[in-house]
Amino acid sequence: MLQPVTEPTIAELSAEGRVGVSLPRCDVPEAPLEELIPKEQIRTDLPLPEVSEPDVVRHFTRLSQRNVGIDTHFYPLGSCTMKYNPKVNEEIASWRAFSGLHPYQPEETVQGALRILQSLERFLCEIGGMDAASLQPAAGALGEFTGLLIIRAYHADRGESHRNLVLVPDSSHGTNPATAARCGYQVVKVASDERGRVDLGDLERHLSDHVAALMMTNPNTLGVFEDQIQEVCELAHSRGVQVYCDGANMNAVLGICRPGDMGFDVMHFNLHKTFSTPHGGGGPGSGPVAVKSHLEPYLPVPRLREEGGILRWNYNYPKSIGRVHPFYGNFAVALRAYCYIRQLGPEGLRSVSEDAVLNANYLLKLLVDGGADKGLELPYPAPCMHEFVLSAAEHKKATGVRTADIAKRLLDYGFHPPTVYFPLIVEEALMIEPTETVSKETLDAFAQALLTILDEDPGVVKNSPHTAPVSRVDEVKAARELNLRW
């Protein structure tokens, strides 16, 4: 239930003397503070609020009611795979036998956890067609970073450190070029052709022995399958270039095809997308990386190895790129992904992709058939894989209503909007990924809502949302008049 009333901040609920916790008395002999810590290091003022537990709970509960999630709304954010988060996984992750483990406790005391991690590594390799994996990266962007560092180390090891360029499709997610720059690479864009796929000619022109890597997503961000991917990889390999797969869109191809079989050398997965772990409002996620055997020596340490029947963390990998996480990655997220894969099995995973593709194509048809005369266009022809991109540019020309406005109006109809203005190569883009965990009824209702909006009074749409907890948020003011803390 969304409440259109301003919520005070927790600081505004504060009153001197209020206490939100009960703590025990000190049961050891106490020494005066000044004997333990130098006086000048003792804090005299701690400006935190003072709120009772009932008020804290009411405050945050009311905030939750001003928030939309998968459990409340159809959430077709393209490229984010907002699928249902199984509750049994939450249950298991809450057990003390998992949540109460310290990363430095002896390996003998955590064999259950280590077996789960080792199994997940193996599952991901099987799913991705790869030979070895690391669960250390805490998110997709960090997985990409790890993958590129691995490629960098590989080239350096072969005396090819002069390779200083990374090729990235113009349709790529922003993390791809940002990550490449972080690794010290210069980023070069490769054009997409009229079918929405990487232009082989443009790719060939850019491939040289100064290129270290090509980063691709398959299906790509337009929801289109790069059907020439094998040729792309062969072409890249012939010039000594390594090919990286951004695995954000794996939901389309589970059990159907594998990046390793396509020719990719290294990839990352997003456990919080494909493998059902919750998005958390922006994390925690997990971005494991998987590689072909020629890149295995460079994986982050430590790595799991069985020694005398006991699984242990091993640091003896001299060519490793080092660490990207202080411990072993987001264990509690990996645990959930493990449970999901165990529950679904190979048949279940394949059904996920089949239904993801079916749902996307069905919704695509509804919108294209109904929206063609309302200025909604499909820039790249059907069929699509698990997501698709539409352009509302014609609609904007005819009515002045922009994609941003349509998105906000969808909220009034009880739907979270799709991704908008991405990928950058499509004007007034709407990127829609329904996922497999929605019914035909939901798809029908969403299509109905979107098509209705296209016929509505532009004034109403431009001033939406009308029924959300707040009306259109002034993002310009937020940027011009910075207010980042109370």
Added chain:
Amino acid sequence: MAYLPNTPHLRAEMLSALGVESAEELIDRQVPGKLKFQGLLNLPAPLSEMELLEELERDAACNQPAGDMLNFLGAGVYDHFVPSAVQRIISRSEFYTSYTAYQPEASQGMLQATYEYQSLICALTGMDVANASNYDGATSLAEAAILCVSATGRRGIVLSGAVHPAYRKVVETYTKGLGSNIRTVPTPDGVTDPNTLGELLAEARSGEEPPAAVVIQHPNYFGCLEDVSAVAAKAHDAGALCVVCVNPISLGILVPPGSCGADVVVGEGQPLGSPMNYGGPLLGIFACREEHVRRMPGRIIGATTDAHGRRAYCMTLQTREQHIRRERATSNICTNEALVALAAAVYLSLMGKHGLRRVAELCLQKAHYAARRISELRGYKLAFSAPFFNEFTVETPVPASRIVSELSQEGILPGRDLSLDFAVGNNGQEVLKDARRPNFLLLVCVTERRTKAQIDRLVEALSRYQPDSG
């Protein structure tokens, strides 16, 4: 099939609308046959929910959680009391099944909670602005170093030897691609000596790597308190910025780095309301001075108004981020640790001014009690004389590895064997010089969860080891 709402009948209707016989047909129009995987993936057969629970219970039975043992392990992840309300709130699925607030009108709850988190972190650290989170303390630290490089135009990074060794490794990896040079300040006395630092900075300045950042941890990895003001002053004298990595619980009782000249404060926020979770997920705290706000990595939430003039929140300064600036972004981070930050906001709201102080005091007193009793044992002494908060390093009469291994079999985790971090040939020489034998160092942590009886039991167990017991 679990989690698939469509039935064969509904699928048939959709397929009919599409004019195809199967989803496979749609796929086959796009995926070349030569790429298609034949058969089923080699994965275990599916399990019903009941069977899944049984299977995982078997795995759980092979774990002995530190949370149920006499746990004196710290070293970056801490066993603190988490009020029940925290878990209840972050389990509300309106929060945990949502995503990044691309549409602020749909996400006012998470946005406001994150704004509150940012504000609470600023209050705690004494800094001007904070972001919505990084992955963990180590990557936060790495991002801070990168910010300093960008802000000063210099490339040298000076790291105290007393920074968490795993954090140092992460900083090395993160800065690999950026041509930065990392120098370590030796800390044979368990603290960063401002004079040693000053000399090293002078050397760096006159050499080819003028320092962009001086990085310390406070309390540091050995548990010791650093002289933040003196270190910050030395850094500034050398034209570098000062980065301080904190334990947020300690800030309940210690003067915040913001009041001591720090330019960037980072830290590990897991102690603020999250379980140990075998080391992940964690929470990267990141806060800095106003002048660096445009260089901050990660999401930042700002307060503004809506079309009716009501208070509202949204992501702001997005032009720093990857989805807009792409290769010139301040960082590539996208998904961060939002839910863990929410837990921290709830924890800090419940604790408040008095609760956090009280937790810090309990930690301090119990740790000092433990340290006193242990140092009274024959063969044991405190390795360093510097003041400490709730972690301290002990010199042991027999190799710490033996103590750790034997005591874990009786359900006691006495602490971290520092030879694992500072073995000869692995940082030991660089950090400790010849002042200590790393094999005989144990890092002990005492939180508010440890009772006097538990501490006494640890002391009793340790007393069994004597210098001559081989």
Added chain:
Amino acid sequence: MEFPEDLRYSKDHEWVRVDGDRATIGISDYAQDNLQDVVFIDLPEVGRQLQQGDIFGSIESVKAVSDLISPVSGEVIAVNEELPDAPEIVNQDPYVGGWMIVVQMDDPSEVEELMTAEQYREYVEEL
């Protein structure tokens, strides 16, 4: 959309007003319209030497950031101090109040390479 006749325009959407060997530079009405509400502007310091084609700053709206590219070579001799605190001036008055920098040109003939208002209008219509 306005394109004053007395100005010259670059293909990166900057305009130039010439006064002897001095060039005043800003961004065109088309550019500000595309960017939408400007929230931040980063300008160079007086004294900076620019080559034609150099990036002299950047301009941000909520959802986009653009480089400011110098259409001429020379030394920056004046910078509009009002803009950083009131970036919205660029939207409201791009050709007068929204001036960004003044450059003492090394080679005034570079201006001849730029488009006239007519040419720029045509160019923009093609985009």
